[in-house]
Amino acid sequence: MSARLGVAGLAVERGGLAVLEGVSFGVPAGRALILRGPNGVGKTTLLRVLAGLQKPLAGRVEAAPDDIAYASHADGIKATLSVAENLQFWAGIHGTGVPDGVYDLFDLADLRGREAGTLSSGQKRRLGLARLAVIDRPIWLLDEPTISLDRQSVTRFAEFLTQHHLARGGIAVIATHIDLGIEAETLDLTAFRARRAGADGSDGAFL
Amino acid sequence: MIRDLKLAVRAGGGFGLALAFFLIVVVLVPFGVGPEREVLARIAPGILWVAALLAALLSLDRMFALDHEDGSLTLLATGPLPLEAVALGKALVHWATTGLPLVVIAPLLGILLSLPGPAVLPLLVSLAVGTPALSMIGAFGAALTVGLKRGGLLMSLLVLPLYVPTLVFGAEVVRRGGEGLGVAVPLAMLGGITLGAFAVLPFATAAALRVNLR
Numbered sequence: 295m296s297a298r299l300g301v302a303g304l305a306v307e308r309g310g311l312a313v314l315e316g317v318s319f320g321v322p323a324g325r326a327l328i329l330r331g332p333n334g335v336g337k338t339t340l341l342r343v344l345a346g347l348q349k350p351l352a353g354r355v356e357a358a359p360d361d362i363a364y365a366s367h368a369d370g371i372k373a374t375l376s377v378a379e380n381l382q383f384w385a386g387i388h389g390t391g392v393p394d395g396v397y398d399l400f401d402l403a404d405l406r407g408r409e410a411g412t413l414s415s416g417q418k419r420r421l422g423l424a425r426l427a428v429i430d431r432p433i434w435l436l437d438e439p440t441i442s443l444d445r446q447s448v449t450r451f452a453e454f455l456t457q458h459h460l461a462r463g464g465i466a467v468i469a470t471h472i473d474l475g476i477e478a479e480t481l482d483l484t485a486f487r488a489r490r491a492g493a494d495g496s497d498g499a500f501l
Numbered sequence: 502m503i504r505d506l507k508l509a510v511r512a513g514g515g516f517g518l519a520l521a522f523f524l525i526v527v528v529l530v531p532f533g534v535g536p537e538r539e540v541l542a543r544i545a546p547g548i549l550w551v552a553a554l555l556a557a558l559l560s561l562d563r564m565f566a567l568d569h570e571d572g573s574l575t576l577l578a579t580g581p582l583p584l585e586a587v588a589l590g591k592a593l594v595h596w597a598t599t600g601l602p603l604v605v606i607a608p609l610l611g612i613l614l615s616l617p618g619p620a621v622l623p624l625l626v627s628l629a630v631g632t633p634a635l636s637m638i639g640a641f642g643a644a645l646t647v648g649l650k651r652g653g654l655l656m657s658l659l660v661l662p663l664y665v666p667t668l669v670f671g672a673e674v675v676r677r678g679g680e681g682l683g684v685a686v687p688l689a690m691l692g693g694i695t696l697g698a699f700a701v702l703p704f705a706t707a708a709a710l711r712v713n714l715r
Contacts, residue, residue, distance in 0.1 A: 345579050348715045364579045368572025387580050429580075 297323060297361045297432035299465050301344070304353035305488065308339045312351060312488035319481055323432075326455070326466040326476060331483035337469035338367075340483065341435045344467065363431040365439060369422025373411030377402055377421055380410050381428050388429040399454055400424040401447070415442040423451060427458065434459065434466040440474065452476050519556040519599035520606065526552040527610040538615045545614035546624070546675030553603050553628060554635060554664055560599055561639040561660065562646070562653040564591055565710065569647050578714055588706035589699070592633075592640040600632030616679065623678025627691060631671040634695040638663045641702045644709035666694055 298321065305315035313336035321327045329337045343350050344357070345364035371380055378392070385392045397403040400420045405413065410421060419442050426434055440448045452474045455466060460476075468474070530548050534540060568574040577587055607628055608621045616624065642660035646652030673687040 345575075347575060347578060359579075360581060362579060364576065366572050366575055368570075368575075370571055370573035370576040372571070372573070384576075384580075387577070387582055389581065425576075 300356035305351040306339050306343045307351050314486045315488040317486045321465050323463040326478035328478045328480045329469040335483045341437050345435050361433045364435045366437050371410045376407050378406045384425050385428045390430050396424050396427050432464050436468045519560050520602045523552050523556040541615045545616040546672045550672040557599050557635040561643050564643040565647040584707035585703045589703040592637040596633050596636035604628045620675050620679030623684050624675045627671045627674035631667050631691045634667050634698045637698040637702045641706045644706040648713040
């Protein structure tokens with residue numbers, strides 16, 4: 295796996311308002327970048343732009359779209375399929391197989407045949423993260439990956455991230471509020487907050 | 502790939518709902534209209550087609566809405582499968598779970614409406630040719646309204662006018678068949694609509710999905 299992710303002069307919008315501008319960074323293979331910033335600063339929006347789900351206002355993203363795996367708040371789990379069927383579905387879509395070790399890595403071995411709808415939210419999250427291991431793409435964009443995970447699972451996930459992904463030359467961009475305990479650069483998005491230039495103009499027009 | 506989609510949609514439920522709806526409508530009509538055979542025979546083609554159309558409409562809003570809610574749709578959009586293929590797969594799955602059972606059961610229900618004997622084969626053929634178009638057009642409507650709360654009503658308003666040509670030619674095939682006239686022309690029109698829908702609408706559906714995912 296060798297890939298790189300670069301971003302130059304990126305400006306992104308949410309709901310018609312610019313939220314971030316002038317975002318530039320590069321992540322070399324084998325490294326992780328952690329995005330920080332208060333709620334609403336634009337972490338999710340930035341990840342969506344990187345994933346190609348929405349267009350940037352300005353600037354560009356340098357990464358092959360086929361390299362990117364995006365994990366949103368929602369896990370994309372079908373409640374009526376079993377844990378194994380859910381993973382097989384994504385493996386089928388991506389033309390890969392489900393590696394044997396995945397269930398153990400995410401502590402899902404006992405839950406394999408359970409309907410995903412009956413899982414707890416932490417177990418669902420683990421299943422959602424296991425999808426990343428199944429689809430085997432070098433750039434991971436993770437939006438709050440540790441939500442509803444207990445401390446032990448967070449450690450497990452951080453271990454998995456460093457040993458199975460970053461060590462193989464993978465890249466991860468992670469929006470999170472907690473300390474994952476992994477070695478990574480940190481980017482505080484507060485510095486890139488867009489100045490609301492448009493707001494002044496419209497205020498003048500209305501008053 | 503399509504098999505996987507089929508799995509997901511089938512497990513999503515809703516299978517059988519359209520069929521039950523179709524059954525109920527067709528069974529209720531003789532009660533409402535009265536048991537005169539001539540009247541029933543005259544309106545049977547129209548009733549069967551209208552019921553098939555409404556049955557198809559019933560399950561449309563689930564087509565993308567479920568995937569949108571649980572986040573699968575965004576994950577599919579970032580996956581290697583083009584959204585055009587996803588749209589086509591969804592439409593085919595919708596047809597297999599609603600259109601196909603209707604095609605199979607319609608001749609039986611035709612008897613209930615005292616549909617004339619010679620019209621049974623045209624009914625079967627016209628539904629088989631026409632209902633795929635209902636699913637494909639419906640997929641487009643569902644994609645347009647996927648992000649909306651209570652999008653089902655808006656979708657029905659968008660989709661129903663687009664269903665009119667299919668309905669007109671479909672019912673016409675059955676009527677002409679029942680009267681012993683040639684069915685080639687309306688059947689060709691019906692087939693043309695279906696082929697046209699499958700040629701154009703996967704792309705339109707994918708474009709609508711991309712806009713709504715933004």
